[in-house]
Amino acid sequence: xxxxxxxxxxxxxxxxxxxxxxxxxxxxxxxxxxxxxxxxxxxxxxxxxxxxxxxxxxxxxxxxxxxxxxxxxxxxxxxxxxxxxxxxxxxxxxxxxxxxxxxxxxxxxxxxxxxxxxxxxxxxxxxxxxxxxxxxxxxxxxxxxxxxxxxxxxxxxxxxxxxxxxxxxxxxxxxxxxxxxxxxxxxxxxxxxxxxxxxxxxxxxxxxxxxxxxxxxxxxxxxxxxxxxxxxxxxxxx
Amino acid sequence: xxxxxxxxxxxxxxxxxxxxxxxxxxxxxxxxxxxxxxxxxxxxxxxxxxxxxxxxxxxxxxxxxxxxxxxxxxxxxxxxxxxxxxxxxxxxxxxxxxxxxxxxxxxxxxxxxxxxxxxxxxxxxxxxxxxxxxxxxxxxxxxxxxxxxxxxxxxxxxxxxxxxxxxxxxxxxxxxxxxxxxxxxxxxxxxxxxxxxxxxxxxxxxxxxxxxxxxxxxxxxxxxxxxxxxxxxxxxxx
DNA sequence: GCCGGTCTGTACTGAGTCGTACAATCGCGC
DNA sequence: GCGCGATTGTACGACTCAGTACAGACCGGC
Numbered sequence: 001x002x003x004x005x006x007x008x009x010x011x012x013x014x015x016x017x018x019x020x021x022x023x024x025x026x027x028x029x030x031x032x033x034x035x036x037x038x039x040x041x042x043x044x045x046x047x048x049x050x051x052x053x054x055x056x057x058x059x060x061x062x063x064x065x066x067x068x069x070x071x072x073x074x075x076x077x078x079x080x081x082x083x084x085x086x087x088x089x090x091x092x093x094x095x096x097x098x099x100x101x102x103x104x105x106x107x108x109x110x111x112x113x114x115x116x117x118x119x120x121x122x123x124x125x126x127x128x129x130x131x132x133x134x135x136x137x138x139x140x141x142x143x144x145x146x147x148x149x150x151x152x153x154x155x156x157x158x159x160x161x162x163x164x165x166x167x168x169x170x171x172x173x174x175x176x177x178x179x180x181x182x183x184x185x186x187x188x189x190x191x192x193x194x195x196x197x198x199x200x201x202x203x204x205x206x207x208x209x210x211x212x213x214x215x216x217x218x219x220x221x222x223x224x225x226x227x228x229x230x231x232x233x234x235x236x237x238x
Numbered sequence: 239x240x241x242x243x244x245x246x247x248x249x250x251x252x253x254x255x256x257x258x259x260x261x262x263x264x265x266x267x268x269x270x271x272x273x274x275x276x277x278x279x280x281x282x283x284x285x286x287x288x289x290x291x292x293x294x295x296x297x298x299x300x301x302x303x304x305x306x307x308x309x310x311x312x313x314x315x316x317x318x319x320x321x322x323x324x325x326x327x328x329x330x331x332x333x334x335x336x337x338x339x340x341x342x343x344x345x346x347x348x349x350x351x352x353x354x355x356x357x358x359x360x361x362x363x364x365x366x367x368x369x370x371x372x373x374x375x376x377x378x379x380x381x382x383x384x385x386x387x388x389x390x391x392x393x394x395x396x397x398x399x400x401x402x403x404x405x406x407x408x409x410x411x412x413x414x415x416x417x418x419x420x421x422x423x424x425x426x427x428x429x430x431x432x433x434x435x436x437x438x439x440x441x442x443x444x445x446x447x448x449x450x451x452x453x454x455x456x457x458x459x460x461x462x463x464x465x466x467x468x469x470x471x472x473x474x475x476x
Numbered sequence: 477g478c479c480g481g482t483c484t485g486t487a488c489t490g491a492g493t494c495g496t497a498c499a500a501t502c503g504c505g506c
Numbered sequence: 507g508c509g510c511g512a513t514t515g516t517a518c519g520a521c522t523c524a525g526t527a528c529a530g531a532c533c534g535g536c
Contacts, residue, residue, distance in 0.1 A: 088365045142419075443483070
């Protein structure tokens with residue numbers, strides 16, 4: 001029976017596990033391809049699977065019927081989708097959907113619950129990630145409350161760039177406006193401004209990151225705290 | 239040795255526990271009085287105690303050195319302060335301080351870790367609360383991003399009212415402006431508006447809640463989601 | 477009863493964003 | 507290579523809130 005080498009593990013959360021815990025996850029995990037707009041967790045519906053992302057990027061958004069949508073969480077290969085299950089919660093009022101297509105390892109909910117019951121190291125590792133998610137959401141609350149549209153956009157692009165292979169982010173202005181909870185023409189203006197600074201290059205349905213340092217400067221300090229906590233608690237991010 | 243009756247438990251999280259789990263907590267918990275401005279968790283410092291609040295109200299705020307402060311979490315007798323410890327995290331970049339004085343039961347960190355290791359029912363219950371905290375923070379991100387100052391103020395007053403005995407909230411305009419991350423005169427104006435609607439009555443260093451329904455209307459749908467999830471997952475809130 | 481700090485009320489200008497509308501551009505499918 | 511939906515660029519008035527300043531009101535201490 002072949003023992004997979006750690007270097008083939010694309011999800012960094014799984015990569016941080018003891019080999020024994022990792023093997024236990026791998027034994028019940030199923031590789032899946034995720035297409036844009038796939039809904040991994042539907043608002044108010046029981047969570048059926050946990051997804052450890054390998055190359056896909058997933059957004060968690062509020063699903064206010066009357067109000068507007070806005071993003072409250074962003075997950076890539078540094079994390080997993082299904083934190084509520086870890087906390088013994090079977091469903092959530094928010095929706096998690098695929099923003100950028102890619103691969104993932106999925107585990108059926110009941111199997112996942114057995115896993116974290118039996119493997120304390122796994123539970124600890126996923127708990128650390130759950131806390132980073134909380135930090136990210138709190139940071140988003142801060143950003144939404146006190147930063148300008150341009151700063152928030154720069155922060156979002158950096159966070160997305162962290163989770164993508166390459167520098168091209170396949171997003172439209174309208175999509176960004178929903179994620180940030182702002183007006184679409186406002187995004188167009190902010191993108192022009194960031195482009196003028198040399199941080200990005202904009203194409204149709206795509207933003208290419210050119211200079212992360214310039215983007216960080218444009219983010220006005222709104223980027224980086226959850227990321228550095230991830231490194232402190234879990235290890236090197238991708 | 240007297241066995242405390244459930245009805246003497248003022249913290250509703252502890253009240254939701256099996257008697258056996260509760261006794262285990264009570265055995266290592268120490269009653270303390272918390273004064274306004276006491277810092278329960280300092281930014282970046284190891285967390286020394288977990289606090290189950292009985293009548294005090296505690297705010298979690300970002301502690302951005304360069305940037306502004308803003309509230310990302312509010313806890314009263316429905317919860318506990320020290321969620322990071324539950325998730326195996328020893329410190330946090332945010333600060334938790336006492337906003338309204340009162341009583342609490344505190345448990346030393348090492349004892350707390352032993353407790354949740356030995357009592358799975360306790361861990362589950364606290365995990366549910368940790369999830370509600372996440373919802374509350376996500377809801378704050380939504381509010382900060384899409385609601386007006388007046389709506390956000392109404393939401394905050396309702397959330398604080400939920401956690402206080404009586405209808406008088408001892409807060410100043412300047413304090414509210416920090417919690418909401420807005421300008422102090424803006425709070426003054428918004429308070430006048432809510433007062434005109436008949437939802438509250440304002441005095442020096444105090445806001446009295448007169449009509450919750452009017453406040454809810456003024457909150458424009460920004461209030462209530464985490465509260466109803468608390469009831470679904472844990473039980474009747476105070 | 478006065479003093480000094482805290483709290484509240486009000487005013488003004490400017491920045492940022494909204495809501496909306498509409499034209500221009502792109503790129504895929506037939 | 508044409509058409510059509512999707513995407514992007516731009517404009518304009520309106521409104522919210524920021525930043526700042528300052529005066530008046532309150533309240534506890536001496």
